[in-house]
Amino acid sequence: MxxxxLWQLAKRGYDVTxxxxxxxxxxxxxxGGETRLFRTIQMEDHGYAPIADRADELYRALEADSGQQLRDITGALVMGHPSSPDTQTALEAAERSAHPVRVLDREESMREFPEFALDPGDVTIWDGHGGIIRPELTVATAAAQxxxxxxxxxxxxxxxxxxxxGSGVHVTADGQTRQFxxxxxxxxxxxxxxxxELAGLFExxxxxxAWFFPAVPGQLERVLPFLRTKPAQTEKNTYAYGLPYADRTAMKLGLGSDQEARVDSPDTADYYVTDTLLEPFAEWIGRYMPVLDPYPMRIATYFESFTASGREYVQAHPQMENVxxxxxxxxxxxxxxxxxxxxxxxxAEGRTPALDIGFLQRDEVPLTAA
Ligand SMILES: Cc1cc2nc3c(=O)[nH]c(=O)nc-3n(C[C@H](O)[C@H](O)[C@H](O)COP(=O)(O)OP(=O)(O)OC[C@H]3O[C@@H](n4cnc5c(N)ncnc54)[C@H](O)[C@@H]3O)c2cc1C
Known part of the structure; x- marks a missing residue:
């Protein structure tokens, strides 16, 4: 972010550090981790759709400015059971979409995308403008531009x-303070x-x-990136997403919150991944992607901040209006x-954003009593 x-403020002509x-x-x-899913189908809130559309334009602008290819628009799949609120929102998003989109029932999906097994009643949304982002290259490219x-x-x-x-914001880093x-x-x-002072809002x-080879080489040749929606609250969490290597020799998977451990600080958190933490991956693979070898060939750990609502906190600091x-x-x-x-x-310019972010503040509640 x-x-x-920095890239935006630089283009607007400001003196920025x-x-x-x-x-x-x-x-x-x-x-980190080389790939991120780009999708036009949002299941979290319809408010994200115009933000993702604008991001789509800006990814292209950054690619044009830099000459770097930052995304691969392959198409992507969103799968899940219609009893899940997230699947419902995704289906509504598909109906409203101006992008190429198709909704497939379980049988059609398993015929067309045989890498994925589905539960009875599941649906698949093919998001024709979805794809794979190169995250590290995107960050480095925006910074370089x-x-x-x-x-x-x-x-x-x-x-x-x-x-x-009140008359400037002081930023201290490595013992040196500058004013902005x-x-x-x-x-x-x-x-x-x-x-x-904001700790209670974030976790x-x-x-x-985790990255997996196919059980039989070549089985991922046509595989698309995907997301499996969070099921209804009463069900076991089968949320997952996956992104293939560009050459389709392996697939990266990430699972839902059972796999997401709370940490106090990324500076001191444990990077080691025990075999116990890998068991849910094997279980998920057995149920939904049996073409994969269930033991990963690569594992990595990343750190992210979450809010209780899952919506971003993007606003002035409550006690510092210029931050x-x-x-x-x-x-x-x-x-x-x-x-x-x-x-x-x-x-930062003190303007109301051109994109509507009012929906982000709905249901904002502290995560802890801090
Ligand atoms: C495993 C994983 C998979 C994901 N998959 C997807 C996906 O498929 N699609 C998708 O859209 N999103 C995905 N996300 C979410 C997305 O990657 C994050 O929401 C996004 O990268 C958050 O950006 P950020 O700038 O808030 O955090 P970061 O990218 O972590 O950036 C924060 C930066 O601040 C720097 N920093 C922190 N403190 C200081 C300090 N005191 N002084 C100076 N610098 C500091 C850090 O070094 C870091 O570079 C995924 C996230 C994870 C972790």
């Missing part, structure tokens, strides 16, 4: 304090460390990604990052 805000704990495109936060427009990026600089004095007119802070899973979680906080992207922010960059830039 930070690199996208970016701070990054590591370096743009690193893999220790929420944006921002630098090309004159932005300074201070790598390996940890911001330790942000203070709005406005600050946009997008610290991901580090948000509660930088803003302890920092460790998310696992815009962008956090709580809750596992689904990457596809929309360029549009959130534009929203962050609008807010």
């Amino acid at each position: 930070g690199s996208q805000v 970016g701070y990054e704990l590591f370096a743009p495109g690193h893999s220790r936060g929420a944006a 921002a630098q090309r427009h004159g932005v300074t990026i201070l790598r390996r600089h940890r911001v330790t304090a942000i203070e709005d004095t 007119d406005r600050v946009v802070a997008a610290p991901g899973a580090w948000t509660s460390l930088l803003f302890p 920092m979680r460790r998310l696992l990604s 815009i906080v962008m956090a709580g992207f809750s596992g689904h922010g990457f596809k929309m990052a360029p549009a959130f960059g534009e929203i962050g830039a609008d807010l």
